[in-house]
Every structure is written in structure tokens, then in C-alpha cells.
Amino acid sequence: MTATSTTPSSAPAPVTDWRARMVAAADDHAGAPLLRGAFRLDGGHGEVRRAALHVTALGVVEPVLDGVPVADEVLTPGWSSYEWRLRYRSHDVTERLRQDARGEHVLGLALGRGWAVGRLGWTGRSGFYADRPAALAQLEVEFADGHRQVVATDATWTAGPSAVLANDLYDGQTVDARRDPGDWAVPGAPADGWGPVEEVPFDTARLTPHAGPPVRRQEVVRPQRVWTSPAGELLLDLGQNLVGWLRLRVRGEAGQEVVVRHAEVLEHDELGVRPLRSAAATDRFVLSGGDDGFEPTFTFHGFRYAGLTGWPGGEEGLRRAVDAGDVEAVVVHSDLRRTGEFGCSHELLEQFHRNVVWGLRGNFLDVPTDCPQRDERLGWTGDLSAFAPTAAYLYDVSGFLRDWLADLRAEQRAADGMVAFVVPDVLKFQDRPGGLPAQESTALWSDAAVWVPWALWQAYGDREVLAESFTSMAAHVDRVESLLSPTGLWDTGFQFGDWLDPQAPPEDPFRARADPGVVATACAFRSAHLVAQAAALLGRDGDAQRYGALAERLRTAFGEHYVGEDGTVTSDCPTVYALAVVFGLLEGEVRRRAGDRLAELVTGAGHRIATGFAGTPFVTDALTLTGHLDDAYRLLLQTECPSWLYPVTMGATTVWERWDSMLPDGSVNPGEMTSFNHYALGAVADWVHRTVAGLAPLEPGYRRSLVAPRPGGGLTWARGALQTPHGRLAVAWELTDGPDGGRELVVDVEVPAGTSALVRLPGRDDEELGAGVHRLTAPGVAGG
Incomplete structure (x- = not known):
């Protein structure tokens, strides 16, 4: 030494x-x-x-x-x-x-x-x-x-x-x-x-x-049920789909082996291990003959259920061990500080929000992964592009994601400006894994280079995140500009598009209804526009003008080639209207007509989901912005498949990868790719925080906030609270019977010291509030 x-x-x-x-x-x-x-x-x-x-x-x-x-x-x-x-x-x-x-x-x-x-x-x-x-x-x-x-x-x-x-990590520990x-x-x-x-x-x-937080044990979850499967395997139900491992204390004969398998779901009354693909997710513990304690800290599993064989004393022995606290699940993830809360009168929506939180916890384990259980667990950039605003409300993810962005920049520099499908990019070592094409910049996925820093800037107000990422943000947009066709559209090359459109076949998730060129060009416009804003904030006037001009060229090309005079957008499906409205590609009467057409499509689908990864984060916002709040609520609160709440009715405790990862009969989706813990489709929680609870930044980092709850969907109350960089910002609203027999909206607001909040309530003029606790009312509200 x-x-x-x-x-x-x-x-x-x-x-x-x-x-x-x-x-x-x-x-x-x-x-x-x-x-x-x-x-x-x-x-x-x-x-x-x-x-x-x-x-x-x-x-x-x-x-x-x-x-x-x-x-x-x-x-x-x-x-x-x-x-x-x-x-x-x-x-x-x-x-x-x-x-x-x-x-x-x-x-x-x-x-x-x-x-x-x-x-x-x-x-x-x-x-x-x-x-x-x-x-x-x-x-x-x-x-x-x-x-x-x-x-x-x-x-x-x-x-x-x-x-x-x-x-x-995939196969387990012995x-x-x-x-x-x-x-x-x-x-x-x-x-x-x-x-x-x-x-x-x-x-x-x-x-x-x-720079980010370490991974630590976060809590212990005790099994809720012990029984024997038809095949004779002892089964445990933790009651919660989580990420970590089982910690065991056991005594048995020397050389006896206890085998623990893990799965997220049951199928046909046995562990549903098919979605794990080749990941064994199996721990083996050989007993010494004395009092043994096992904790497999060189692996981790995504699971709600565990199957055990070789346990001393069989089912009764396992029951006794569970009752004694000798069998417990250890929850593991990066040590993030919880910042955002939400609650409401709708029980299923509350459970959905808890599922979003648990999905983040399970997948923010050092790298923001797509899923924590099968032979994948990669830092897919598209998932994070969609989910970053939600994550930045729920937890303080600044250090965690800035560390990940440093990896993104390193990979991007080595790839001449291309942002890979996953970061860290292990796919570059593999020859077209899973039939994927050679990597090239791809809409939504590669846009993580821009959208994630921007989400952090909005949430925390730290300009340094833009300064350290600006070169990367600009390099991504430069690369995309080089890929545009002569028409000025991004309609060439491979795209994931509106990945996992619910109408796509299970075996072909690429076959979305949204035209991939429409999706890509809309994303290119948004990225160019955000880079122009970042440049202006950083005092880079030349860059601001350059990327602003590029954004305008993309807007013009989008309108010329994809938008009809009646507001129809090419491929005429919810995702293309959602992106066009929310990203600001449409104006005036055309925007109004596009919003009306989106509402028609949503209504025509019975308020069931008709969007994939690209459209889902934005569809409720697009409806709200164009005067269709009721349709947004009906879409959010739908319980028939496909919908956000359907998995909740099926007992889900995390957000699924597919809208129908489990079919109504309890069988697992027949597609090769399905996970029961993916956070991407939980990105709608951002709209829930901003619209149902009513909390949003008017200035980055909440130096000035917008408190604007929009009651609807039959909800009678909701609340939100956020530990901003300046202190606690909170809102709680309730619909009550007013003195004139009508409905009255009562809103309590807490504004942190040194900040202000613009309060916008139905039927009232906007009001600026300073620090402190305030109560306001709005009579004659019909949203409940």
C-alpha cells in the first residue's frame, strides 16, 4: 500500500x-x-x-x-x-x-x-x-x-x-x-x-x-400476505411494487439453499416472470447452520411479489418469520428530498399520483431509467424528456439530473453532437440491439439535451444549469438542423415518433397514428425556441437571434406542409394537435379550430387515451389551453382501458409502460416488451400539479408563482404544496355551498417569504399576493 x-x-x-x-x-x-x-x-x-x-x-x-x-x-x-x-x-x-x-x-x-x-x-x-x-x-x-x-x-x-x-444487477446475487x-x-x-x-x-x-445524491436504503416494507402457489412455491405480496431487495434473517441446516425469485405481477396464480425477459432476478442464500442474515446489496430488483423455495419450516415457517420481522423488503433509490405534494377528493386520482411517485423512486436509482426490473434498466432519453417537469416538482432532482446531463454531454461530444437513445450510451457497443437502426438524433429522445435543462431552470431558477448545458443544447439543435429535408421539415431518418400509441400492435410499438415528421418537426421547433430563450438569458444575443430565426423557419414549414386552413394537422390524431397547440405552432383561428378538432377526437374516442409517449405529456394542456377543460378532466379520470386510471382499477401501485400492460382478464400483455414500472406516462402529473392543484412558476424557481386552480371533474377539493427554493408554497381549495345557495370556491394560499403569487380564480380578477397565508373565495363556480 x-x-x-x-x-x-x-x-x-x-x-x-x-x-x-x-x-x-x-x-x-x-x-x-x-x-x-x-x-x-x-x-x-x-x-x-x-x-x-x-x-x-x-x-x-x-x-x-x-x-x-x-x-x-x-x-x-x-x-x-x-x-x-x-x-x-x-x-x-x-x-x-x-x-x-x-x-x-x-x-x-x-x-x-x-x-x-x-x-x-x-x-x-x-x-x-x-x-x-x-x-x-x-x-x-x-x-x-x-x-x-x-x-x-x-x-x-x-x-x-x-x-x-x-x-x-439483472440476474441477482448468490x-x-x-x-x-x-x-x-x-x-x-x-x-x-x-x-x-x-x-x-x-x-x-x-x-x-x-455531484448527485448517493443511493441509500430508504425504508422497509413488510409483506402483506404469505401463501403457496399452485406449483408449490411460497409467495409473498409486499403490497407495493418497489425497487430493492429482500432482507432475510433465517436459521436452518448448513448447506440448505433458500432461493428467492422476484416479479412485479402474478399471472395464472404464479409469479409473472415473462416480462423480465432474460433477467433471472433470483437471489440464492446458502445457510451456515447458525443464525444467518442476508442482504444482497450487489443487485436490485423491481418487484411486488417474491417466490421462495427452500425456506425452513415451509409456509408456516415463513409466516412466523414475516410476523417476527425477519423477512422484509428494503426500498433503495437515490437519496432525493421530497418537495412536492398533491391530494384530492378523487380516490383513484390520488392513488395514481402515488403510483407516479413510486415510479420515480424506483427508476431514479443513480440513473433515470426506463424500468427497474427486466434486462434493460437504461437511461432512455425520451422517457426523461417527457417526465422531467413532473420529477422536478415531486423531488429535488437538481443534482441528480445535472450529474446525468454531464454524462449526456460527454456522450454527445463523442458522437459529433448526436444525443443517443440512452445515457450512458451502452447501445453504441452493440450491433443494432433489438433490431433498432443505427443511432441518430431522434425527436423527443434527443431533445432531452434541451428539455431537461429547461425543466430544471423553470423548477429551481438556477441559471448555471443553462450555462453548463448551453453548448450541448445548441449542438443538438445544430445536428437536427443538418437533418432537415429541403422542405425545412424534420421528416427524414428514423423516429420513435408517438411511441406506444395504444392503437399500435403489441409487437410493433412504432406504428403510431401520428405522422413521425409532424412529431419530429414540432419537437425541433420547441427545442430551437427554447435554445433561443436560453441564449437570451445568458446574454448570447447572436445565438438568440440565430436559433430564434431557425425556430421561425420551422414554424413556417410546419404550417405550410402540415396545417390546413381549417386547422387540420396532418395525420389528424390527438398527438399532432396536442404538440402543435402546446408548443405554440398555431395561432388565432387556426389554433382555435385545432383545439376544437382535438376535443372532437378525444370525445369520439370516449375520452379514452389515444396518445403515446410524444402526445401524452401535452394532451390535457392542449385541451385546457383551447377551452376544453371538461374534456381534459374526463380524459384524466377515465377508468376504461386505455386510460391513466385503468391500471389503478387493476391494482397497480406504479405507472405501467403500456396502457394495457395487464389485460382486463388479468393476463399480461402478449408483447415482448411490457413493464409495470415506467414513469413516462405519468408525465400528466405535471398538468395535475399546475391545473388541478393550481401551482406553477411565473418566474423560474418560483420567485413569482401562479396559483390558478381549475376545479372540474366532480372533484370537491384538492391541495398542493411545494418546497420551492424560497420556502413553502401551498394551495388548498374546496367547493362549498355558498350563502346564495350556489357553489363557492374557497382557496387557501401560502406564499413563501421574499416572493409573490399571482392568484387567478374563476370569476375574479387576478390578484397579486405577497408572502403569508391568505384565504380567497370565488362565488358561482360550476367546475365541481
Whole structure:
């Protein structure tokens, strides 16, 4: 181990002064080696003033100091675009070393395969970034007299086996308690079976601090039901579709194996594992013969149900264990702070909103993924383009998404301005996975480079997010401009289009009714328009003029080629009208007619959903903006399939990937691709927050807010609250019987200090309110 000393300046050396080397076990030890190095603190320099451990891995790492975990984080350092950015975590270990400043210490690193070594995508391949787990750690100690000591990983460290026999994020983890190494990271620990490590070539210039929050255990969920399936498997129902793992405490015969399988749904009274595709999602625990505790922290699963075989005592034994708290689910995701709340008088809508929240929690696990359960779990850019405004209301996702945007920029620079389908872009290593074409900029998906920073700017009011992303935003629009046809339309090349239109066949989700050129050109216009606004905010006047002119050319081409004099938009389906209205591509009488046509289509479909990924985030806004609020509510509150509330009637506790991921008879959609935890179609929650509750920013970051609830749909009350950057903004409204026998809207508003709110209520003039708590009424309201 390297242990160098310097006599210093007063502050610890910057973390960019890396002495550490990336090291891996010479023997892979089943992809889960333990690494350790012993050291002594330099004497004669007084007490430890401060000590920080900086640690990362190609794979995942759990650091241990003198036998005690350094942090409560899991799956560190997560998944980034490793070719350019490997994030490290920093931990204050000052008190640890002050407590025992003399004698020998041991720094240990438990490794797993993680994203760098394990399987990624649906081709079955693994090892895209590394062929074995490796770690890098640097402990920096500063003493009272200013002396600095650095302890770092290098070729002098040793490696040994752990109790983990297999680990993979998709397939699960196998642990043999008989092989538990015990106190392997304490001074004097046995060295039997331990061998050398090898330095792995690695450029420390790739190291960067982890700007987002760590992944942590968030809560524990107890099983609600225990029973035996027709096939004889013990089943658990957690009552909630979640992401994490089961934590078990069990005693049985030595060598007995408990196998745990995971699934989101039941099908034919058995675990519904077909939607997992090739992901085994199976943990195996071999008992020692004593009291064993198992927690598979080198994997994670998306599941509501678990199937167990080999449990001591069978069903009754499992019931006793559940009652004793010895079987529980651990919920895991990035450690985000909840900021936004919503409630209302409509029970199904409230449950839908809870489903949106749980979908975010399950998929915001270091990377904003599409789904957390099958052989995919990738950072699809289109899903986030749709969902970012909703996410930024529900949680403080600023650091989380800005870290992800740094990966997007790194991938984009390497791809000459193209924004990939997924970030980090593992698909580039695979030859047309799943039959997808070669990657090129794609509407909605690649627009994440613009729409996500803009959503963060609107939510938090931090101009720096635009400054650090502007080059990326502009590069995306430049790339799209180069792809336009001579007509000025983006009607060439591959597009996902209105992905997962409910009328598309299960086996062909591309076959949407919306013309892909209409969708793409509308998205190009929106991105160019937003880049022009960002340029103006940043004082880049030339860029503002350039991208503003491009936006106008796109608007003109859209109108000339896609919009009829009667307001009809090419392909005449809800998505094209929703995008044209909300993005501002139509004006005046044409806009009014387009809104009326959208309402006709929505009514003609029985107020059932007729949009996919592109149209769904915007269809209720388009109806509202064009005077069809009642239709927006009827669409939102529909319970027949396809609708937002149909899954709720089927017992869903997260948002589904498909409108009919489960069919009314309880069978799973026959398509190969279906998930029961996708957040994208939950993007309508943004409209719920702004229109049903009535909270929106008038200025980025809510320095000035709009409080404008629009009662409807038979709701009698609703409330929303948001921890803005300035404090708590809240609204609560209720429809009551007024003094004249009519309906009266009573609205309570809380405005944070240093801000103001424009209150807009039916039948009243707009009113500007300062900080404080206010009550207002609006008589004669018919919206309830």
C-alpha cells in the first residue's frame, strides 16, 4: 500500500492530487473480491485534524474501515459514462481515526460487478466497461501541525474471497454464509486464501466528484400476505411494487439453499416472470447452520411479489418469520428530498399520483431509467424528456439530473453532437440491439439535451444549469438542423415518433397514428425556441437571434406542409394537435379550430387515451389551453382501458409502460416488451400539479408563482404544496355551498417569504399576493 507523507500547506491536497492506483484482485473471486490494506498513522504530529476517504470503482464498492462500514450508501459509485467520467464518493472519517490514532488500521473494499462489469441491455452481453471489478481509494489525513499523510490503493494491497458466489444487477446475487469471512477488514485478520492485487491501467483525469445524491436504503416494507402457489412455491405480496431487495434473517441446516425469485405481477396464480425477459432476478442464500442474515446489496430488483423455495419450516415457517420481522423488503433509490405534494377528493386520482411517485423512486436509482426490473434498466432519453417537469416538482432532482446531463454531454461530444437513445450510451457497443437502426438524433429522445435543462431552470431558477448545458443544447439543435429535408421539415431518418400509441400492435410499438415528421418537426421547433430563450438569458444575443430565426423557419414549414386552413394537422390524431397547440405552432383561428378538432377526437374516442409517449405529456394542456377543460378532466379520470386510471382499477401501485400492460382478464400483455414500472406516462402529473392543484412558476424557481386552480371533474377539493427554493408554497381549495345557495370556491394560499403569487380564480380578477397565508373565495363556480 502506498503511504506517503508530506509537510504541508495548511489544507489537505486537492482531491485531484491522486496518489491512488486502480487495483483489481489477481483472482477474480467470482466477481466479488475483498481488497484490503493496512496502515499506521504517522506519529509526532498531534491529533488528526481531518480525514477524508475518496473511493470509487469499476463495478460497485462498499468501503470498510477497521471492520465498520464507512457509509450507509449502496451501489457506489453507480453508473456513469465511464469512458470519460468515473465518479467518486468522499467520506469524512475524522472521528474514526481520532478514536484510535495509534496502532494499525485496515481499509477494506468489498467489490461487486455492478454496471461496469455486469450485464447491460437485452443482448445478454456483459463487461462493456471492464472485465473485472476494480477499485481506487485514497485516504487523506491532516494532523494538528499541518502534516499530511496519504494512504492509497496500489499493488501492495491484498485480495481475498467473500461469501458472494455470483452477483449481477439483472440476474441477482448468490451468498454462501458458510464462506463468511467475518472480520476481514480488522487489524490481524487471517490471511489464508488471500493473494495479490494487480494495478489496472486507468487515467485519473477521468475521476470527478459525484455531484448527485448517493443511493441509500430508504425504508422497509413488510409483506402483506404469505401463501403457496399452485406449483408449490411460497409467495409473498409486499403490497407495493418497489425497487430493492429482500432482507432475510433465517436459521436452518448448513448447506440448505433458500432461493428467492422476484416479479412485479402474478399471472395464472404464479409469479409473472415473462416480462423480465432474460433477467433471472433470483437471489440464492446458502445457510451456515447458525443464525444467518442476508442482504444482497450487489443487485436490485423491481418487484411486488417474491417466490421462495427452500425456506425452513415451509409456509408456516415463513409466516412466523414475516410476523417476527425477519423477512422484509428494503426500498433503495437515490437519496432525493421530497418537495412536492398533491391530494384530492378523487380516490383513484390520488392513488395514481402515488403510483407516479413510486415510479420515480424506483427508476431514479443513480440513473433515470426506463424500468427497474427486466434486462434493460437504461437511461432512455425520451422517457426523461417527457417526465422531467413532473420529477422536478415531486423531488429535488437538481443534482441528480445535472450529474446525468454531464454524462449526456460527454456522450454527445463523442458522437459529433448526436444525443443517443440512452445515457450512458451502452447501445453504441452493440450491433443494432433489438433490431433498432443505427443511432441518430431522434425527436423527443434527443431533445432531452434541451428539455431537461429547461425543466430544471423553470423548477429551481438556477441559471448555471443553462450555462453548463448551453453548448450541448445548441449542438443538438445544430445536428437536427443538418437533418432537415429541403422542405425545412424534420421528416427524414428514423423516429420513435408517438411511441406506444395504444392503437399500435403489441409487437410493433412504432406504428403510431401520428405522422413521425409532424412529431419530429414540432419537437425541433420547441427545442430551437427554447435554445433561443436560453441564449437570451445568458446574454448570447447572436445565438438568440440565430436559433430564434431557425425556430421561425420551422414554424413556417410546419404550417405550410402540415396545417390546413381549417386547422387540420396532418395525420389528424390527438398527438399532432396536442404538440402543435402546446408548443405554440398555431395561432388565432387556426389554433382555435385545432383545439376544437382535438376535443372532437378525444370525445369520439370516449375520452379514452389515444396518445403515446410524444402526445401524452401535452394532451390535457392542449385541451385546457383551447377551452376544453371538461374534456381534459374526463380524459384524466377515465377508468376504461386505455386510460391513466385503468391500471389503478387493476391494482397497480406504479405507472405501467403500456396502457394495457395487464389485460382486463388479468393476463399480461402478449408483447415482448411490457413493464409495470415506467414513469413516462405519468408525465400528466405535471398538468395535475399546475391545473388541478393550481401551482406553477411565473418566474423560474418560483420567485413569482401562479396559483390558478381549475376545479372540474366532480372533484370537491384538492391541495398542493411545494418546497420551492424560497420556502413553502401551498394551495388548498374546496367547493362549498355558498350563502346564495350556489357553489363557492374557497382557496387557501401560502406564499413563501421574499416572493409573490399571482392568484387567478374563476370569476375574479387576478390578484397579486405577497408572502403569508391568505384565504380567497370565488362565488358561482360550476367546475365541481
